[in-house]
Amino acid sequence: MVFDVFFLQQVINGLSIGCVYALMAIGFTLIFGVLNVVNFAHGEVYTIGAFVGLMVITAMAPPLLAVVPLVLAVGAVSGVGLERIAFRPFRRFTDEASQKSRAMREATLLSSLAVSIVTREIMMHIFGGDMQGIPSGYLLQQPVAIGPVMVASGSLVIFATSAVMLGALQFLLYRTQTGLGIRAVSNNQLGARYVGINTDRTIVTTFAVGSMLGATAGILVGLYDGAISPHMGFAPGVKAFVAMVMGGLSSIPGAVACALLLGVSESIATEFLSSGWKDLITYSLLVITLVFFPQGLFGHGRERA
Amino acid sequence: MDVNVPDARLMPDTLAPPAAFSGRGRRFAWTLLLLAVAFGAVPAAIVGTGSSYLAQIAITTMIFVILSASLNHVTGTAGLLSIGHAAFYGIGAYAAALLSTRLGLPFIVTLPAAGLIAALFGFLVALPTMRLVSIYFAVATLGIGEMIYVVLLNWVDVTRGPMGIRGIPPIELFGWQADTLLSRYLAVAVIAVACVWVLHRLTHSYYGNALRALREDDQCADSMGINVERLKIESFVVATFFAGIAGALLAHTSAYIAPDNFRFMESILILAMVVVGGLGSLPGAVVGALFMIVLPEALRDIGDYRMIAVGATMFLSILLLPKGMLAEGTALGFVRRSFSRGWATIAGGTPVGWK
Numbered sequence: 001m002v003f004d005v006f007f008l009q010q011v012i013n014g015l016s017i018g019c020v021y022a023l024m025a026i027g028f029t030l031i032f033g034v035l036n037v038v039n040f041a042h043g044e045v046y047t048i049g050a051f052v053g054l055m056v057i058t059a060m061a062p063p064l065l066a067v068v069p070l071v072l073a074v075g076a077v078s079g080v081g082l083e084r085i086a087f088r089p090f091r092r093f094t095d096e097a098s099q100k101s102r103a104m105r106e107a108t109l110l111s112s113l114a115v116s117i118v119t120r121e122i123m124m125h126i127f128g129g130d131m132q133g134i135p136s137g138y139l140l141q142q143p144v145a146i147g148p149v150m151v152a153s154g155s156l157v158i159f160a161t162s163a164v165m166l167g168a169l170q171f172l173l174y175r176t177q178t179g180l181g182i183r184a185v186s187n188n189q190l191g192a193r194y195v196g197i198n199t200d201r202t203i204v205t206t207f208a209v210g211s212m213l214g215a216t217a218g219i220l221v222g223l224y225d226g227a228i229s230p231h232m233g234f235a236p237g238v239k240a241f242v243a244m245v246m247g248g249l250s251s252i253p254g255a256v257a258c259a260l261l262l263g264v265s266e267s268i269a270t271e272f273l274s275s276g277w278k279d280l281i282t283y284s285l286l287v288i289t290l291v292f293f294p295q296g297l298f299g300h301g302r303e304r305a
Numbered sequence: 306m307d308v309n310v311p312d313a314r315l316m317p318d319t320l321a322p323p324a325a326f327s328g329r330g331r332r333f334a335w336t337l338l339l340l341a342v343a344f345g346a347v348p349a350a351i352v353g354t355g356s357s358y359l360a361q362i363a364i365t366t367m368i369f370v371i372l373s374a375s376l377n378h379v380t381g382t383a384g385l386l387s388i389g390h391a392a393f394y395g396i397g398a399y400a401a402a403l404l405s406t407r408l409g410l411p412f413i414v415t416l417p418a419a420g421l422i423a424a425l426f427g428f429l430v431a432l433p434t435m436r437l438v439s440i441y442f443a444v445a446t447l448g449i450g451e452m453i454y455v456v457l458l459n460w461v462d463v464t465r466g467p468m469g470i471r472g473i474p475p476i477e478l479f480g481w482q483a484d485t486l487l488s489r490y491l492a493v494a495v496i497a498v499a500c501v502w503v504l505h506r507l508t509h510s511y512y513g514n515a516l517r518a519l520r521e522d523d524q525c526a527d528s529m530g531i532n533v534e535r536l537k538i539e540s541f542v543v544a545t546f547f548a549g550i551a552g553a554l555l556a557h558t559s560a561y562i563a564p565d566n567f568r569f570m571e572s573i574l575i576l577a578m579v580v581v582g583g584l585g586s587l588p589g590a591v592v593g594a595l596f597m598i599v600l601p602e603a604l605r606d607i608g609d610y611r612m613i614a615v616g617a618t619m620f621l622s623i624l625l626l627p628k629g630m631l632a633e634g635t636a637l638g639f640v641r642r643s644f645s646r647g648w649a650t651i652a653g654g655t656p657v658g659w660k
Contacts, residue, residue: 107627117616283448
């Protein structure tokens with residue numbers, strides 16, 4: 001019985017980590033959908049979210065509910081800026097040869113990486129490379145008892161925020177004109193342009209939405225873990241990227257499911273293995289999934305280019 | 306380069322050398338120049354300045370030339386985006402380090418053994434992942450690269466974990482020991498030049514054409530009778546073999562290796578070299594490696610802002626030259642003129658393919 005309660009707690013912890021991965025993975029999925037390029041700077045948006053949250057908290061000590069909209073706004077702005085700097089210049093080549101060229105696609109991928117390196121180094125200069133503590137009044141670590149299970153309040157906040165954001169995203173994608181545009185551009189960028197969708201604006205919107213999710217994930221993790229650093233975005237970024245691919249690249253439900261799966265399996269794995277080996281579980285899951293489902297769990301069959 | 310678009314720079318008539326003799330002369334000019342730089346100018350500079358720092362950079366550059374050229378073979382020429390290349394570099398380095406420190410094997414054994422062990426791992430990785438396409442393959446290599454890193458870091462009994470392996474003997478060959486910096490550089494340079502030459506012969510040939518065909522469209526290449534599966538596996542194994550060789554050179558020249566030398570960011574650095582130099586272009590890969598190693602060192606004076614400058618330069622070079630410093634089309638023409646025998650001809654003297 002003791003084991004069962006403990007096990008359940010681990011599952012809940014894992015689900016909250018998984019929700020964070022899911023929020024980031026959705027950003028990856030949305031951006032990959034419209035551009036067909038992996039955004040390597042997504043982890044930096046997450047870090048920016050955490051640091052801006054910390055700055056606001058230390059400077060003004062606002063209530064927690066006021067921090068979230070602010071972080072959302074910062075996320076949106078950084079997403080738009082990122083698109084402007086790292087992605088838009090590479091869309092100046094509109095001829096077919098360039099668009100199909102692998103060199104161009106890899107160049108875009110690396111430009112996002114270069115921007116992420118510069119951003120991270122600048123943050124290192126401003127904030128220093130060490131861990132920064134979050135003021136204890138804002139920490140979300142109070143244990144809450146739900147029956148026999150003790151859950152950190154941060155887990156509950158993460159669950160609630162993720163649920164709200166997923167609901168909002170679902171509404172945006174399936175009930176609004178903007179969402180229709182995003183889905184159309186993901187489906188076929190050229191076709192979307194032919195029917196009169198402003199693809200550039202749609203891409204910018206997608207970056208804003210994806211980065212809002214990423215930045216929120218950043219500040220939530222900061223409050224939950226109690227410490228943030230300029231390097232914090234790397235590991236969850238890679239995990240979210242893995243979750244996106246396991247889910248099949250273009251499927252948001254797939255990305256969310258795989259992110260939760262990764263979070264839970266990591267959390268359970270720490271019970272049986274020393275923490276150094278836990279990443280092995282994540283990547284084994286990835287490789288096994290890809291061996292048996294080469295298009296990811298929820299992916300479509302291969303299209304002819 | 307897109308095969309559907311005729312590239313004026315590739316059109317043979319503008320390149321055909323006027324006479325066989327001058328063509329021959331030109332052909333050797335570049336080869337001689339490069340050899341003179343690698344074995345004349347750089348050693349002279351090392352001896353002249355007596356600077357161990359310079360020698361160290363020259364050695365690192367040579368090692369990264371091998372890595373970048375081998376990644377270009379699989380990612381640029383065969384079109385399989387691999388972002389776990391550093392892991393195979395790590396396998397080679399650990400194989401060489403363990404074979405020489407634990408078993409006391411000489412360099413002449415550990416060097417090929419490191420390459421073969423890395424290639425064996427590459428083969429095992431390639432078997433299940435080769436049916437993955439595009440980004441799925443990239444992520445699989447990322448995952449496998451991280452798995453290898455985790456094993457290197459945590460399997461303390463064998464790899465000594467984060468402490469790394471110390472006291473790896475320097476390069477020695479039949480009693481000749483590369484114990485001075487100059488001889489160490491020369492040994493590495495000879496091996497690097499040999500590796501690049503092999504990759505050059507593989508890439509700039511009909512075999513290379515087949516790899517480029519499967520990059521552009523593997524389904525189409527398959528239907529034309531190219532054994533796509535096999536070529537993909539071969540190119541991956543070749544690339545991992547050379548990564549292993551580079552690892553062995555690192556182990557024997559630096560005498561100390563730790564898992565952090567072989568992390569994800571290292572793979573990305575190698576990929577950046579290939580892309581900055583020009584994806585699919587072997588001369589570009591060499592230039593990219595030089596650029597990405599020498600640039601941070603040249604910027605050492607600005608200290609803390611160095612990485613910002615490196616990132617910014619990388620961004621600018623990709624922005625201004627998205628196809629690389631030496632784009633594939635240009636590079637193929639250049640190689641044909643300067644390093645190979647030009648065009649083969651069919652009836653009527655129409656130049657096609659490789660001679």
